[in-house]
Amino acid sequence: xxxxxxxxxxxxxxxxxxxxxKTEHEQFSTIYGVVTDYDTxxxxxxxxxxxxxxxxxxxxxxxxxxxxxxxxxKQYTLTxxxxxxxxxxxxxxxxxxxxRTEANITLKKxx
Numbered sequence: 001x002x003x004x005x006x007x008x009x010x011x012x013x014x015x016x017x018x019x020x021x022k023t024e025h026e027q028f029s030t031i032y033g034v035v036t037d038y039d040t041x042x043x044x045x046x047x048x049x050x051x052x053x054x055x056x057x058x059x060x061x062x063x064x065x066x067x068x069x070x071x072x073x074k075q076y077t078l079t080x081x082x083x084x085x086x087x088x089x090x091x092x093x094x095x096x097x098x099x100r101t102e103a104n105i106t107l108k109k110x111x
Contacts, residue, residue, distance in 0.1 A: 029094035032067040033103040035060050035080055044107060047082035080105050 035047045043064025050057050051068050053076070058066040073096040081087045085107035092103040 027073070027096040027099075028070045029073050029096055029098070030067060030069045030100045031071060031076065031078070031092055031094055031103050032065070032100060033078075033105060034064040035066065035082075035105050035107060036064055037085075038106040038108040044082055044085070047080055047085075047107065049105075050079045050081075052077045052079065078103055078105060080107060082107055084110060086110055 031051070035044045035049065036042060037044055043060070043062075045060055045062045045064060047060040047064070047066075048057060049060065049066045051071075054071075056068055058068065060066050071094045073094050075091060075093050078090045078092060079087065080090075086109075088105055088107050090103055090105050092101055094101055
């Protein structure tokens with residue numbers, strides 16, 4: 001009987017140790033923003049926003065907004081393109097502690 005109680009105690013300790021040593025959940029971050037015209041500050045809809053690394057792509061909405069969710073915390077580059085505008089790049093760091101990182105970007109019209 002003592003042997004059974006000892007074995008059960010050891011199993012219980014192992015289970016508690018394993019449960020406590022695991023992280024409760026992984027943390028992800030979000031990068032979001034608005035693409036606007038450099039001269040007028042008006043939102044630019046239909047601009048293509050590419051996230052690197054990862055190659056995720058978003059098209060801005062009518063309000064110029066974009067959002068990339070469930071990102072690993074690290075450094076990213078956003079590349080924004082729209083016909084009639086110069087391409088613009090922006091480096092952004094996704095930080096878990098902040099959960100959401102704002103990255104507004106302006107585009108200049110081509111001459």
